[in-house]
Amino acid sequence: xxxxxxxxxxxxxxxxxxxxxxxxxxxxxxxxxxxxxxxxxxxxxxxxxxxxxxxxxxxxxxxxxxxxxxxxxxxxxxxxxxxxxxxxxxxxxxxxxxxxxxxxxxxxxxxxxxxxxxxxxxxxxxxxxxxxxxxxxxxxxxxxxxxxxxxxxxxxxxxxxxxxxxxxxxxxxxxxxxxxxx
Numbered sequence: 001x002x003x004x005x006x007x008x009x010x011x012x013x014x015x016x017x018x019x020x021x022x023x024x025x026x027x028x029x030x031x032x033x034x035x036x037x038x039x040x041x042x043x044x045x046x047x048x049x050x051x052x053x054x055x056x057x058x059x060x061x062x063x064x065x066x067x068x069x070x071x072x073x074x075x076x077x078x079x080x081x082x083x084x085x086x087x088x089x090x091x092x093x094x095x096x097x098x099x100x101x102x103x104x105x106x107x108x109x110x111x112x113x114x115x116x117x118x119x120x121x122x123x124x125x126x127x128x129x130x131x132x133x134x135x136x137x138x139x140x141x142x143x144x145x146x147x148x149x150x151x152x153x154x155x156x157x158x159x160x161x162x163x164x165x166x167x168x169x170x171x172x173x174x175x176x177x178x179x180x181x182x
Contacts, residue, residue: 032152035151035152038151039151039152042148043148043167046094046146047167047169049093049094050144050146051169051171053091053144054142054143054170054171055142055173057083057099057142057171058140058142058171058172059173060079060083061079061083061140061173061175062173062174062175064076064079076103076115076140077115077116080102080117083101084099084101084117087099094144096146096147097144097145097146098145099117099142100118100141100143100144101140101143102115102116102117102121102141102143103116103138103141103181104121104129104133104140104141105136105137105138105139105180105181105182106129106133106134106135106136106137106139107182109130111129111133112182114181114182115182116141121141122143125141125143125172129141129172132174133174136177136179136180137174137176137177137178138174138175138177138179138181139172139173139174139175140173140175141170141171141172142170142171142173143168143169143170144169144170145168145169146167147165147166147167148165148166148167149165150165
């Protein structure tokens with residue numbers, strides 16, 4: 001004998017209760033995976049936006065002419081100050097974003113911070129700068145970080161592999177070669 005498909009009327013008339021229990025258990029699991037999917041999409045979008053923004057800011061600052069050009073002595077420091085002062089306007093989607101911009105110089109195998117909003121580089125940024133820059137290179141480092149509050153931190157940690165709530169990205173862009181700024 002062939003099994004008959006159940007109609008919505010049959011579902012409503014069912015007084016067994018097992019269907020309701022199955023639906024409740026499955027809906028909780030599906031909602032958890034949906035929330036984790038939203039978290040992953042948000043994290044990926046924020047990382048992409050951080051990388052894009054740091055690259056654009058670094059490109060804008062490195063487009064300043066060398067300080068030996070008449071009238072452009074402080075173009076780099078003025079642009080850094082302008083971006084920092086107008087952070088709320090330039091990063092309107094990220095009101096809690098922390099922005100740090102520094103001009104660095106590699107001299108005799110060491111990184112020196114010449115100007116900007118920071119006085120030191122984190123260890124991973126310094127290691128990358130030492131690897132990327134030649135001696136007497138001047139570069140701009142843009143670092144952005146923000147705190148992210150996940151819907152389900154445990155599931156997000158399983159997917160992403162990190163329990164950190166801070167999303168951070170940085171860009172190192174060479175501004176001048178064979179120069180010593182500081």
